[in-house]
Amino acid sequence: MEKKKPDGKVITGPAVPDDDLGDLHQELRILLQGSQVLTAFLIILPFNASFEKLIDFEKYVYLGTFICAVISLILFTAPAAHHRLIRPLINRVEFKQFATNMIIIGLVPLSLAVTFVVQLVVSQVLSFEASLVIAGVVGLVLLGVWWVYPLVNKDRY
Numbered sequence: 017m018e019k020k021k022p023d024g025k026v027i028t029g030p031a032v033p034d035d036d037l038g039d040l041h042q043e044l045r046i047l048l049q050g051s052q053v054l055t056a057f058l059i060i061l062p063f064n065a066s067f068e069k070l071i072d073f074e075k076y077v078y079l080g081t082f083i084c085a086v087i088s089l090i091l092f093t094a095p096a097a098h099h100r101l102i103r104p105l106i107n108r109v110e111f112k113q114f115a116t117n118m119i120i121i122g123l124v125p126l127s128l129a130v131t132f133v134v135q136l137v138v139s140q141v142l143s144f145e146a147s148l149v150i151a152g153v154v155g156l157v158l159l160g161v162w163w164v165y166p167l168v169n170k171d172r173y
Contacts, residue, residue: 037108040095040115047119048092051126054133055085066140074139081132084125091122127162131155 058081061067070078095115105111134154139147 037112037115040112040119043119044092044095044115047122047126048089051085051089051092051122051129054126054129055082055089058082058085058133070136071144074136074144077132077135081129081136084129084132088122088124088126088129091118091125094118123162127155127158130158 058078061078067078095111095118098114099105099111131151131154135147135151137147138150142150
């Protein structure tokens, strides 16, 4: 079955119908587990005795990290909540586009949360200065792998 992209390029390989939600389901399973574990870790952190030893800057980083993790969790679970509330789906293609948008939007706060949590952990293990450098490197790697590479190479896949 030959399919064309909106720009006229032919799509090769096994075509997945636009109304098939299987690929979306698998992607969400991975993202949900990661954001759930991160959020769970962050929920218990303030109740740890050493939390009080954080400098004020790190407490603000923690708060930003926690909020980003929770927002990503909300966005990643939005398709499941919507699906359950509007069942049966009338337009699977449009729903898949909505779910895809929620995943992409959810990756923004998750990207920030991953970078910020690296800063918090490295600050406790090494030093504040090292945490800024290492979090910056992790943030750049994440930016490159999750955002830049896929967008630059989207016509290859």
